[in-house]
Amino acid sequence: MLKLGVILFLGISTTVNSQCFYKDDASKKLNPEARTNLYRNQLEFTLDLFNTINHAVPDDNIFFSPFSVYHALLLAYFAAGGETESALKKSLRISDIQDxxxxxxxxxxxxxxxxxNNNSDSYEFTNANKMFVDTDLHVRDCLRNMMAGELEALNFHQNPQVARQQINNWVAQITKNNIQDLIPVDGITDTTKLVLANAAYFKGVWASKFPVERTKKQVFFVSETRQTLVPFMRQKGTFHYMVSDELGAQILELPYKGNDISMYILLPPYSMKEGVSNIIKNLTPERLAAVVEEGYMGREVVVEIPKFTIERSLPLRPILETMGAGNLFDATSNFSTLSEDSGILFDDAVHKAKIQIDEEGTVAAAATAIFGFRSSRPAEPSVFIANFPFVYVIYERPTNSVLFMGVYRDPKK
Structure with missing residues (x-):
């Protein structure tokens, strides 16, 4: 199985220098729960983002990497000041006590x-973040020192197309060529100051593979009035399976080899027209925790799920504006932590994602860019047939992180 995520924002050591973020950074006490808080913030943002995207495209397939989006926005947050910093802090669900x-x-x-800890024997997960800055932008020394691994200078003002290709090549390299040409030809100009980018790649195989010879075409019910034939993968095995009344869904866990990462499929009742939207609306951090915990017993389940490939480009700017991060795109945006230079702002944001699910596992990719320039319900619990729209989540257990998530509504889209 393979999944990838990339995010780019265009506009801009564990040792923190004094007076980079605050008047005296060294006076901040170290919080032993900082990493746990980071994961909790990320999860709250993830579910809010999922709900916002579903409202924007209620009838379409969805696939994206909230992990990728969050990490790109974190780069923006570290670089921001003033109202831009405050808006990002709120939308990223960063608590007031977390400096x-x-x-x-x-x-x-x-x-x-x-x-x-990348467990190459069972799966591969790579995550990379970059702040590509124009060579003429005066980056503050303290931030340059703290984020040396994230900063890279490109000559946007003299060679915008060369710089664009360099960023696209970086994205393609991290995502093993699953995301190519992320930034379009007109995405970079000679006035671009900054690109914030995240690329994530996951590759793994099912802990229990689907036998290829059992894959056969059968009906997928797109709606009460429309159906289509798609290849369905089938197997019988021992899986974690539960029914959640709070979410209104049957839930099946399909682990990848290594058992740190799993796909969870949330299947609403066939009779519920808004079943998918209800699941997304009711999916809170606490309810997701109840889904992914190890407390429920494995049982023998007959599993039938579609074999599919989906690629999606998502206009992220209106999504982020809805979530309260619209200050990124205003002329008044403030990136004073990064540079004292003026004129750094974002004009647009796009997220690109791709997923392929087959008998071996899954291949997925996601990319986001922000440009800165001017069937019927199974009769028995032991049978899980996902032959009508469902939600799916790819979850990393050790960090409580949602790497990828989506909605499978229509095989023809």
Whole structure:
């Protein structure tokens, strides 16, 4: 299974220098729960983002990487000041007690842990963040020192198309060529100051693969009045299965080899027209925790799920504006923590995602860019047939992180 995520924002060491974020950064006490708080903030943002996207495209397939979106916005938050910083802090669900010093340290610790713990024997997950800045932009020394691994200078003002290709090549490299040409030809100009980027890649295989010879076409019920034939993968095995009355869904866990990462499929009753939207609306951090905990018993289940590939481009700017991060796109935007230069703002944002699910596992990719320039319900619990619209979540258990998520509504879209 493979999943990828990339986010780009255009506009802009665990040791924190004095007076980079605050008048005296060194006076901030280290919070041992900073990393846990980071994951909690990320999860709250993830579910809010999912609900906002579903409202924007209520009848379409959805696939995106909230992990990728969040990390790109974190780069923006570290670079921001004033009202822009306040708006990002609110939309990213960062609590008032969590200061930038501790958040940056949590970010750095998470980055190092992922580099060390990437379990290549069972799955591969790579996450990379970059702030591509114009060579003429005067980056503050303290931020340059703290985020040396995230900063890279490109000559936007003299060679915008060369710079665009360099960023697209970086995205393609991180995502193993699953996301290409993320930034369009007109996405970078000679007035671009900054690109904030995140790229994430996941590759894994099912802990229990689907036998290829059992894949057969059968009916998928798009709606009460429309149906289509799609290939369905089938297997019988022992899986975690539950029914959640609070979410109004049957829930099946399909783990990947290594068991740190799983796909959860949330299937509403066939008779409920708004079943998918109700699941998304009711999906809180507490209810998601109840889904992913190990407390429910494994049981023998007959599983039938579609084999599919979906690629989606999502206009992210209106989504972020709805979520309260619209200050990013205003002429009054403030990135004074990054640079004392004026004129750094974002004009647009786009997220691109791709997923492929087959008998072996899943391949997925997601990318976001912000440009800164001017069937019937199964009769028995032991049978899980996802032959009508459902929600799916790819979840990393050790960090309580949602890496990718989506809605499968229409095989023809």
């Amino acid at each position: 930038k010093v501790n958040l940056l340290m949590a970010y750095k610790v998470d980055k190092r842990a992922r580099a060390v």
